Amino acid sequence: MIDQLCDLSARAVFFPVRHHSPACARHVRALARAMKPAAILIEGPSDFNDRVRELYLPHTLPIAIYSYVRLEDGARRGGYHPFCEYSPEWVALRTAKELKAVARFIDLPYADIANIDATANRYADRGLAQSKFVARLCQRAGVETFDELWDAHFEADRDLPLEEFVRRAHQFCLHSRLMDDTVSESDRLRESFMAEQVRAALKEFKGHVLVVTGGYHSSALFARLNGLDFHGTKDPEREQDAPPDEGERGIALTPYSYERLDSLRGYNAGMPNPGFYHQAWRDAEAGRTNTHRELLARVAKVLRRAGQPISSADLIAAEGTAQGLAQMRGRTAVWRSDLVDGITGALIKEERAYNMRHPLLDAVHEVFRGGERGELAKGTALPPLVTDLKKQLAEHELEPRQVPRNADLDLEKEEDRERSRVLHRVRVLGIAGFSRTEGTDFAQRGNLVKLWERWDVKWSPDHDATAVEAARYGAALLDAAAARLTERAATIDRNAEDAALLVLDAAFAGLSNLAGEFAARLAAIVRSDADFFNVTKALGHLLYLFVHDHVLSTSGRSDIGALFAETYARGLWLLETLGQPSGNEREATTGVAALLDAFERAGEALNFDRAELVGVFERVSASAHTAPILRGAALGALWTLGESDAHRARAALLLFADPARLGDFLTGLFALAREAVQRNPDLVVAVDQVVAAFGDDEFLEALPALRLAFTYFTPREKHHLGLTLLGALGIKDAASLTKLEVTAKEMAEALAFESRVWDAAKKYGVRLGDE
């Protein structure tokens, strides 16, 4: 089969590409020029064929063909076919024009398979990258990633002859295909469709046909056309869904950026480091060598800008090491990983934490990412987002005008809520001219009596530019906002509260569910946060959304519930390892209260395990290495849960009968068991006994924290506790106590003074009162 695949004189020649590979781009052009095909068939959305002309306008790359669709269940999906100047598909298009050959896309419209294939980057390398063959080759070659393997075999050697390149690529892709366990349904449907297009083209055109597709598909297409039995060419049985209505799907050009291209991960990943390959492509085009030197110079520039200049001696050392590495790896020129390793080896002079960033490597990555941002040529249809934006703003009477105006929204009214959602989407996308100036603070939740917002709406000169810019996030306002939020989630580093606030933003924007990648990322953030305070604050926000909200349509939603449960579990664990929260003891009780609250309000709905919660509180309350305030809080929580009682609280008091600890312990206890304590006022009598045993200095030491502890009670409650105490002490006339109008500070000073008097009296042998 390999020999047939590599026959470059066949009527239909299959050229296997890795998307975004400059080497493939170069060779596909050479092949096309040599074989002068009548048609070049390219893996790309066939529903764009009638508009291929638009691609030939003088755009600034990168740009993408964006396909979008609304599925039957209401979910929206979008897919990109991104093009850089070194993309094989792009170069194939240009070469077709040069050769006056027909250029045609042959893939299924994305909208037709979006329901079974959510991969947004339509030029991802999933098939190749995931194959066991590649994993095994990497292992044998001792490289860590598919990208390095690809570099070593296909990119780094510019002088590889065309035939050799094609043979190698076919061999590589064929084996990857054969060792892939399952060829997905979507791939089989697409291949069936593509094969059909090739067949039709062979009928339609007299001459040769060049078929440019991902290498993973080449062999399968060849097999289908030649009626061969081949792995993964069985057509799936599929009842055809009714195609989505017009208006529910669309396709258009949209600007793209290297930053976005480089940020793709997982299923969506393609070739990384567009900045590197861009430069490598340009150098090869111009016949220049020494790409690495230019890039190294740029790294130096980035570092200088960041205030971390590196000397020329350093640069020489880095280059020397890079060259040594290239040589050892059997390459003629310094390539991507040689440069990274050269810089790492020669210039980093300290320990590198595992998987951690380093300013030097950040600079390298910035250069490797590249800063190119695409722009559509004048005369291209406006990106769909801009059209949708105009429509939505008009529908809700929110168009920006020269004269600024306010929009006051009452969130209890559905129509105002819808306007609010539109405005929040616009805000999330950073489209100029709209700002929320006042309204209910849902993050603080101080006052939730009136739920409202005030927005400033005015035309801004940046409005159009920012709208076009935002078009890269999607075709419809809602999708684009969702994509933007997902992107923002990717930039949050271990801060659960930030993640929860992002969920709040998603709720404002009216995202009816936290879709796959977004939800996964949020959960990952929560899991990676090791800060008890962040996590319990996040819990508070999510509790509001899941239980209390009635205007954002989030209460009871299962996606929010899932994140809430994740956050709760994380909070419990962190509580147990918290130990001594120095400085913010008070907040720690708030955190414990948030956990208890979460359990009490949502535990049933979400099946929280009571025994687990009790177990954690038990261990915390008993742990000798834990701060008294936390132990008190844990005990208080147990009491509130009905898992502890006044008897145990009294016993615990004795453990904390130490002026440095008593107040803190009680603060924790009272914060979490306010009601239980009131029901058992004799606890205060026990406290009194402990305090009575203190000496004066000890009492003064204990006083501030004791005072704090009692602030958890309202004046009424304190009065009640006071009466109980006086009753127990046999003091009838309590009225005089309440008349005392001094501040605690004055009181403390008075006591301190009194204590000094006592000391002085003792020293001079004076007997005072009834000592």
Add this chain to the structure above:
Amino acid sequence: MAKKPATKPASAPTPKAAPVADSGPGANLQRPAAEVLYAAELDKLAERDKAQPKPKGWKLTPRSVLSFVLGDEDMGLAPKFVGSRAFLERAIVALATNRGLMLIGEPGTAKSYLSELLAAGISGDSTLTVQGSAGTTEDNIKYSWNYALLLAEGPSERSLVPAPVYRGMREGKIVRFEEITRCPIEIQDTLLSVLSDRVLAIPELDGPERSLFAQAGFNVIATANTRDRGVNDMSAALKRRFNFETVQPIGSIEDEMALVTREAGKMLARAAIPVSLQADVVEVLVTTFHELRHGKTGDGKALEPLSTAMSTAEAVSCAYAAGIHAYYYGGGDVEPAHLVQHLVGTALKDAPDDVKKLSGYFNHVMKGRKRGAWPAYYEARKHLP
């Protein structure tokens, strides 16, 4: 006692007779040097490299050094150091381009072991070693005198007692400088001229013997432990003469399992203790070390890092200790409960915060694991203090 877990045979290679059996090179040594232990491998590689261009003074090509250190199944080279190939390539290229190599990292990441392997591969000799400490003097590094001869004959090559750097320069070999940051900075700095000018001044001697010029092949591999004294205690001038490489702990759990099984197996074999480590038991042990070390569980939950390094070396000794325990006090099978007991001894020493973190790990991470030896391991948490 924990219930005996269902054991399945180890999937990781069971410890076959380790190279240090009762015959073969270095059989009677407690710990033979790498070039003795692996003499046959080195010969084979040297044979392959006979006609290849090599860096001056090297016994092998850089590629062969790499194969030697990482092992190569096809060539019958035993796996030794486990680590990323790119990292090792950087380390070897540093040495080949005449820069010193500084290996830094947490304790127990095999810095010393790696420097030994590199020296054995490059120079065929890993014994030129300076052990750094607060008391290290120039004499220990460069040379000293035989005072009897010195008094009798005056300073001469005969009365000079060479130290590792002197020998490395004269013979064109790699010199290993262990724990360099434990030495006072002035002592470290004696390497400055040696590394930049590649010449050692011997002011006591006359004529051409006053300067010892380094033979090609001379270079220095230093190691430093980031826990006890970081590389901050090193002059900028000296730093500039080294390429720094951080030795990372082993990245993959499978690799680490294989290594722990292999190394602990060797140690048990040497102690003539017929206990074998089952794969599921090694799995829980290595996973615990791995997750606590990286501060992250397999499913991405962040853990508070412990104050001990939780190194692979400690995992090996924990497995070894558990093996002994099982043999003398148990039924002969290493059970999760043995591990937990030794985990406390090897890893936690006596940091109360670590104990809390460890029990948090047991209670919140392990509880959910139902496979293999996990449930028994979770049950054994009662052995935690």
